[in-house]
Amino acid sequence: MNRSNEFDPTSGRTATDGGTPEADRGFESGDGSHHPGPPRFVTVDDGIVNPNGREMETRDDLAPRNPEAGAAYDWRILESPAGSTAEPTDDPVAEFEPDVPGVYTLALEAPDGIHQLTVRAFPAEDESDPRPRVSLDAAIGDDRIELSVTATVAGSDRADDDLEIEYYVDDRDDAEIGPDGTIPIENVTDRVRVYAVAVGDRHSVPDAIELVPASGAEGVDDTDTGTTEPVRIERPFEPPDWVTDAPVYEIFTRRFPDQDEPTFESIADRLDHLETLGIDVLWLTPFLEAESGFGTPMDHGGPHGYNTRDYFAVDPDLGTMADFEALVDACHDRDIRVVFDLVINHTADTHPFYEAAVDESHPDHERYRDWYRWEEFEARDPDTYFGWDGIPNLDHGNPAVRAYLLSVVDFWAETVDGIRADVAWGVPLSFWTEIHDRVTSADSEFFLLDETLPSDVEMGGGRFHMHHDDVLRDTLESIGASVGTTDETGRDSANADDRESEGSDDSEADAVADEFTDSGVDADGATAILEAIAERDRRGAHPDSEWLLYVENHDTDRYLTQYGRDAQRAAGAATFTLPGSPMLYYGQETGATGRREPMNWDAFDDDLLAFYRRLIDLRRSHPALASDARLERLEFEADTDAAVAFARADPASGRQVVVLLHFGEGTATVEIDDPIETTDLCSGDPVSEGDSTEGWNHAIAVDSVVVLESVA
Structure with a gap:
């Protein structure tokens, strides 16, 4: 597929068609209306809020789908529990803080009519308590559909008798659940979305099924589905089949190819290495036109690309859009899927939108001023994370920003197989729900991976298929620190003389991830890795959530350099023998020592490479090592x-x-x-x-x- 990337980033329009680049697939959220989506499940102490300053807290809001820039949207309360005085804020993308537990019905007045949304507010919860997990299913009878659930709490092998189950039908669907937990089949004339929540001391992440009539409005008949049932059951939160157990390989895009010609083409020339290893998924760190391109010094993070200047143009130093598409084709020829690193929490401060926002003389100043979050606009002080200069946070409370970012997702979802969301916790949950619905409705095989630190189970169940397992990663680091053998420079003392290399960042301050998170479990010794896996259930992760197991990535120091060869081999083996999808960060398997150094193509540690090949082969071949x-x-x-x-x-x-x-x-x-x-x-x-x-x-x-x- 060859698509023009002649995009005018100042106007937000292409030079060729006068509008935002259009994806070929015709992406659309939900039914194409502005309805805000599925029912919402919150607690009265957290609510649905998205303020500045929540550096490590997940954001959320109430928002119209398929938003139109400049359109009028108004939120109001239709019904609320007795004693409540809560009201949504007076914004098109609103915040709402329920003050009394119970069920609220909100109305969104939009250009296409009035839409209702259910918000279930639970009492304040003690987050130290384990959280329930629920799995929803249904049986098709002669004339009724009977709902059923499996609900558990960590530490119990059976359904907890103290848990209550609450069922909800999507506000967009015309069906009701009877007191006996059944739905008449004759009422399922169109798709019906049903949600279940388990409630005890805490409430679960919801699970969902979709009831689809075998014929009728959906246009699905028995011959298409091969079923004789009048209704089929779909599970919209399940990950694509190809994701489960897929070994993932992350490359630091501008450091992985041959350094004398670092391009998409030379990355493609190195794919035999991944194929021989047995890699199924290639995660590329950002390759768009960015402030931090080639030549960025290591004291500024190296050429990382996480500060975007143009969302519709690849870095010309890496090649053209056609070159990138050829790389994707080369991966597909080897049965390797490609994951795009999506950075939509912030832009570079050299992005044309931001430059217009801060320049009162710019003709588009008034338009783009409201595209960013500000600590103090008059001082041109943008909202950022962790004091990181140069990456101002976008304002997802602006419908125009959301519409633009949806066009970014649409554009890249045409070419790649999945998205890894950078700083996913900095983008409202409602927006990820819309993106999940949008891309998976168009392509059920599309994959979504989140970065939340610490990992947030709310990102599962209809937002992301897979989460970074930061709990296991930080636990592995704690074990390495307790047993690793390093000299005073932080290098493995047995191999320190061989570790100097171009781009090595051993003298830098702590790596990014180490600056703001420590999610390791409170347990001593190597048995802590088992507690780290058990923590998923205690946190109440959605049953369909998959986990990315990693020893290191672009935001951490090299495990080999920090803790030594013996510890690195054991940590790597843990990621290939525990439940989840194992990931290698480029060079982990070949003995690379610098966090973002060039790939050591001419200096492989052959014994280490053979070790990881054996791990991958064993993981792929033995059913007892599969994720499930x-x-x-x-x-x-x-x-x-x-x-x-x-x-x-x-x-x-x-x-x-x-x-x-x-x-x-x-x-x-x-x-x-x-x-x-x-x-x-x-x-x-x-x-x-x-x-x-x-x-x-x-x-x-x-x-x-x-x-x-x-x-x-």
Whole structure:
């Protein structure tokens, strides 16, 4: 697909067609109306708010969908619980803080009519309590659809009898749920969206199903679906099939290709490396025209591209749009999907919109002044995160901003397979809900990955399919810090002399992620990784949420450099043997030492590369290491708290494996009872067994990782 990127960033219009670049697929949110979307579920203490200064807190608002710049939108209360005086703010994109628990009905008056929205406000909650999880399903009977749920609270293997289940039908749909939790089939003449929330001491993230008639207004007949049921059930929050278990590879786009000619073309020339590794997904850090392009010094973060100057133009130093599309095609030829790093919380302060906003003499000053959030406009002091100069935050409370950013999403969703959302917590939840609906309605295989630090389970269930697992990553860092072997410079002392390289940033202050988050669990030793996985359930993550498991990324220092080779191998093995989708940051597998240094194409650590190839091969081939295989704790004894043992079990095949990890130097001895085969599935070699002590059947020597088949 060849598309013009001749976009006038000052006017927001293309030179060729007089308007915002149009995607070929015809993206549309919902039914194309301004209806604000699904019911909202909040607490009275949090509400639906989006103020300045919430650097690490998720934002939210009430907003019309498919917004039109300059159109009139008005919010008001239709019904509220007794005693409430809460009102939405007087803005097209409004805030609303319920003051009494209960159900509110809001009205949005828009150019296409009046739309109603249900807001369920729960009492204030103690966030230290575990949060329920709910999974909604339905059975199709002769004349009725019977809803059913599975609801659990962390630490319980059964549905909690104290949980209440609340059902809601989308305000856009014409159907009602009876007191017995059923819907007459004859009432499902069009698509019906149903939501369930489990309520105990806290309320769950909602789950949803869609009831689609087999014929009628949807135009779906029995021959198309292959079903004899009058209604089929769809699960809109499920991730695409290709996402589950897909090994992900992140590249720092301007540092990965050949450094004598760093272009999209030379990235494509290096794809054989990813194919040989067994990579399924390529995540490209920003490659658009940005302030931080080639030549940006490392004390300014290197050529990172996260301060965009033009959302519709690739960096010309990397090539043309056609060159980028050829790269995507080359990935697809190798069955590698491509994920675009979307940066819509902020722009560069050299973006033409911002330059117009701060310049009163600019002809578009009045238009763009309201496109940004301000601490104090007269001082030209924009709202930013963490005091980071040069990246002013956009104002998503402006319908024109939302309309523009939707056109950005539409444009790139035509070419790539998914989006990774940078600083996702800085963009309102309502906007991500609209984006999810917009792109997945057009392409059910489209993928959405969020960055929230700390990870926010509200991003699941109809916003994102996958989340950065910052809890596991920070836990791995804590373990590395406790056992790693580094010299006073922070380098692995065994290899320090070989670690100097162009672009190395070891002398920098702490990496970005280390400046503002520490999400590791409060547990000692290597067993903390098991607590990190359990934390997903305690937080109440949506059952369909997938997790990106990583040791390092572009915002962290290199694990190898910080904590040494032994710890890095064990941490890497953890990401490939725990539930989730493992990710490699370019050079992790080849011994790169600088956070954003050029890829070490001519200096691979071949032993380390072979180690990661074996991990990927094992992960892809063994069903007991798949994301949906159970994680089971084992009784074990070790001569160091830097070691841990656990099991994974595939419920479909019945196969099980035992995983032994050791993060420290040298060899640990781990004793277990479980009956096992004695060949290490990772290395292919027989394990080294010593004399076990009383009460244990096996005493196994573990360097970094041993994976053993269980004997039934």
